[in-house]
Amino acid sequence: MGLVKRVSQDYVSNDEELYRNVRGEEEADEYYHDPNTKRLVITSKAFLDRKKEPSVDRAKLKNFDPRNSLLRENNGIISLITEEVRQIGNVRSNDQKGNEFSHAVDVLADPNPPDDPGNNAHALIVVEPKYLSSDKKGKAFQLLRRSLARLATERGWKLEPQHS
DSSP states (O other): OOOOOOOOTTOOOTTOEEEEEEOOOGGGOSEEEOTTTOOEEEOGGGGOOTTSOOEEEEGGGGTTOGGGGOSSTTOEEEEEEHHHHHTOOOOEEEOTTOOEEEOEEEEEEOOSOTTSTTOTTEEEEEEESOOOTTOTTOHHHHHHHHHHHHHHHHHOEEEOOOOO
């Protein structure tokens, strides 16, 4: 499966670390500790996004300090590596005729978006081609979120949530 490479001045290189906020409230259900192993598990809810393009921050543009990416004081920060995100190979969907499509996963720089204009480290996890409109239940996006959650679980916390 070939990846779609959009080379620009602001290309996100494979070795870049990415930060993602995880809400610290237990009811957000974005993480838990396995009762048997006591191991941290990041859930796919940590990667929910209205536009189906989870946002991350490029660590190097945040001076490798996860505190610079916190959206709220009680949140936590998890990290991913761009190359591992791009290697996700199980994002598939079917068109209305039942034909299967594979979606390559990429990380694209998206500095200073309208909802976060001062964030030059902002980037998006996207798929190419875009999700099919026939995938009404968002199964392909669910697959992506599960894969991202597995990667984040393997890496653990970059910054643990602060509980009051």
